[in-house]
Amino acid sequence: MTGEVAVLGAGMHPWGKWGRSFVEYGTKAARAALADAGLQWSAIQSVVGANTVRCGYPGQVSGATFARALGWQGARVTSVYAACASGARAIDTARAQILSGMADTVLVVGSDAAPKGFFAPAGGERPDDPDWLRFRVLGATNPAYFALWARRRMAMYGDTAEDFARVKVKNAAAGAANPYARYRSPVTAEEVAASPVVADPLRLLDICATSDGAAALVLGSMETARRLGMRRPVRIRAVSSVSPSHPRTALDLPDIATDSAPPGSPASDPFRPSIARAAYEEAGLGPEDLSLAEVYDLSTALELEWYEDLGLCGPGEGAKLLREGATALGGRIPVNPSGGLASFGEAVPAQAIAQVCELTQQLRGQAGERQVAGASAGITVNQGLFGHGSSVVAVR
Amino acid sequence: MSPTRVPVVDGWFSSEGGEFRLLGTCCRGCGAVYFPREDVFCRAPGCAGTELTEMPLSRRGRVWSYTDGRYRPPAPFPSGPEGEWRPYTLIAVELAAERMVVLGQGAPGVTVADLAVGMEVEVVPGVLGEEGGRTLTTWHWRPVAEEAS
Numbered sequence: 001m002t003g004e005v006a007v008l009g010a011g012m013h014p015w016g017k018w019g020r021s022f023v024e025y026g027t028k029a030a031r032a033a034l035a036d037a038g039l040q041w042s043a044i045q046s047v048v049g050a051n052t053v054r055c056g057y058p059g060q061v062s063g064a065t066f067a068r069a070l071g072w073q074g075a076r077v078t079s080v081y082a083a084c085a086s087g088a089r090a091i092d093t094a095r096a097q098i099l100s101g102m103a104d105t106v107l108v109v110g111s112d113a114a115p116k117g118f119f120a121p122a123g124g125e126r127p128d129d130p131d132w133l134r135f136r137v138l139g140a141t142n143p144a145y146f147a148l149w150a151r152r153r154m155a156m157y158g159d160t161a162e163d164f165a166r167v168k169v170k171n172a173a174a175g176a177a178n179p180y181a182r183y184r185s186p187v188t189a190e191e192v193a194a195s196p197v198v199a200d201p202l203r204l205l206d207i208c209a210t211s212d213g214a215a216a217l218v219l220g221s222m223e224t225a226r227r228l229g230m231r232r233p234v235r236i237r238a239v240s241s242v243s244p245s246h247p248r249t250a251l252d253l254p255d256i257a258t259d260s261a262p263p264g265s266p267a268s269d270p271f272r273p274s275i276a277r278a279a280y281e282e283a284g285l286g287p288e289d290l291s292l293a294e295v296y297d298l299s300t301a302l303e304l305e306w307y308e309d310l311g312l313c314g315p316g317e318g319a320k321l322l323r324e325g326a327t328a329l330g331g332r333i334p335v336n337p338s339g340g341l342a343s344f345g346e347a348v349p350a351q352a353i354a355q356v357c358e359l360t361q362q363l364r365g366q367a368g369e370r371q372v373a374g375a376s377a378g379i380t381v382n383q384g385l386f387g388h389g390s391s392v393v394a395v396r
Numbered sequence: 397m398s399p400t401r402v403p404v405v406d407g408w409f410s411s412e413g414g415e416f417r418l419l420g421t422c423c424r425g426c427g428a429v430y431f432p433r434e435d436v437f438c439r440a441p442g443c444a445g446t447e448l449t450e451m452p453l454s455r456r457g458r459v460w461s462y463t464d465g466r467y468r469p470p471a472p473f474p475s476g477p478e479g480e481w482r483p484y485t486l487i488a489v490e491l492a493a494e495r496m497v498v499l500g501q502g503a504p505g506v507t508v509a510d511l512a513v514g515m516e517v518e519v520v521p522g523v524l525g526e527e528g529g530r531t532l533t534t535w536h537w538r539p540v541a542e543e544a545s
Contacts, residue, residue: 117470118467118469118470120470120471121470121472123471125472127405130432132472133405133432134499135469135470135471135472135473136404136405136472136473136474137404137405137524137534138473138486138499138500138501139465139469139473139475139484139486139501140465140469140486140499141465141467141469141470144463144465144486147463147464148460148461148462148463148486148488148499149461150463151461151462151463151513152460152461152513155461155512155513155514156513196466197466198466198467199463199464199465199466199486200463200464200466200508201463202463246439246440246441247428247440247495249495249496249497251460251461251488251497251499256431256432256498256499257431257432257496257497257498257499258496258497259428259430259439259496260428260429260430260431260491260494260495260496261495261496262426262427262428262440262495
């Protein structure tokens with residue numbers, strides 16, 4: 001273990017399609033997190049922004065953009081990008097600054113104003129960019145990759161479209177109780193089955209939407225938390241930041257092919273389970289110690305994959321765990337009690353921070369109707385384009 | 397005059413010698429195989445190799461998974477004139493010799509109903525679309541017809 005940092009404050013901007021600037025969303029989330037911490041902006045020593053590449057230059061220097069919006073006050077400033085893992089990388093950066101003594105109070109902000117429809121690569125003629133190439137040569141959208149994994153689960157484990165729909169039904173039920181979620185209505189299995197196929201076997205309601213949204217955290221040293229009179233703060237105990245191992249033999253975004261494994265070589269360590277394992281090792285706990293998990297359900301089928309990668313069940317047993325009700329609110333190990341991406345949609349640099357906001361609310365016992373009783377430890381996990389893996393463990 | 401035919405990306409496939417093949421590269425130091433081709437540095441972590449030679453990939457493999465695209469993908473996919481979108485299949489194929497999975501579009505007429513995980517497929521030349529008066533060529537995966545035994 002490398003030491004803990006305290007969550008001094010958490011704040012979000014509701015997800016949706018609001019038609020406003022990412023700066024506005026992020027600044028509102030930041031102010032909410034500061035208010036939650038009971039701290040003035042002037043007391044913040046460092047700002048870490050998770051970048052949004054869609055929002056031009058300000059989005060790519062997001063730390064400075066939010067610092068300027070809140071009012072220049074001389075704080076250290078950092079901007080990070082790691083695709084879907086950007087928010088977790090921002091948290092990791094803040095934690096490293098706190099643990100090294102560079103800063104006692106750090107504001108972490110992620111915000112996005114996402115376009116409608118499929119995410120697309122940056123423009124121009126750029127055949128040296130794997131993300132550009134997969135659209136150019138194959139028209140392979142993100143849902144196409146989610147669908148390849150979903151179909152593979154059906155063939156390997158016997159998962160069905162009804163199992164996938166069950167994930168949506170479960171997450172929509174939880175999201176209906178979350179004021180920050182974009183979609184706040186229950187969804188039925190019939191509604192999932194009646195939605196159009198996007199990429200066989202996945203339907204529109206199996207795939208997360210793109211959304212605007214923002215989330216922010218104020219992190220601090222344990223000493224700072226004590227000084228502020230916080231007797232039992234939520235603590236971040238681990239932030240995993242692993243990359244895949246070569247050869248990477250699982251086909252994943254944005255690649256057209258996997259690495260090849262040399263003849264006779266043993267299979268390499270699969271990527272997604274290694275993300276969670278690193279977090280467990282750092283936190284000194286295991287799946288049996290968890291009260292809840294927030295996972296990146298870009299598609300319903302992918303949520304089932306995460307159950308297995310987190311060690312909540314064995315390989316191929318995700319659908320069984322779901323059918324037993326273990327991962328629903330009130331179950332043994334609720335997954336995505338926030339409603340997940342199914343209810344939020346995806347606001348890329350904000351989502352991993354929003355996951356930690358949900359852990360914070362749950363661990364404080366402030367999650368209202370979606371409260372996981374007696375929550376004492378939670379994990380988040382997500383995966384970003386180009387080999388970024390991230391997982392955060394928080395305890396109280 | 398028929399439109400010029402150009403590969404959608406140079407150096408990824410060839411019909412030299414009459415047989416259509418995907419072209420990867422192979423590190424002379426450690427034998428690692430790359431597709432799309434890696435021409436400058438070997439990416440194996442324990443290898444400092446910089447000599448990579450072109451290598452045709454296996455013509456046949458087995459379906460690892462498959463899907464289709466029911467909605468038009470965004471640019472730079474050359475989806476032709478605005479009009480009705482016709483879904484195409486995407487097939488991920490496991491090549492046994494290279495121990496790698498390569499994604500490609502299914503040949504025209506191949507739908508998800510024609511496919512199953514584990515089915516044998518072969519690589520064939522195909523057309524991706526028309527763009528700027530040119531025909532962009534590519535590779536397609538096509539199920540191998542049952543051979544009489």
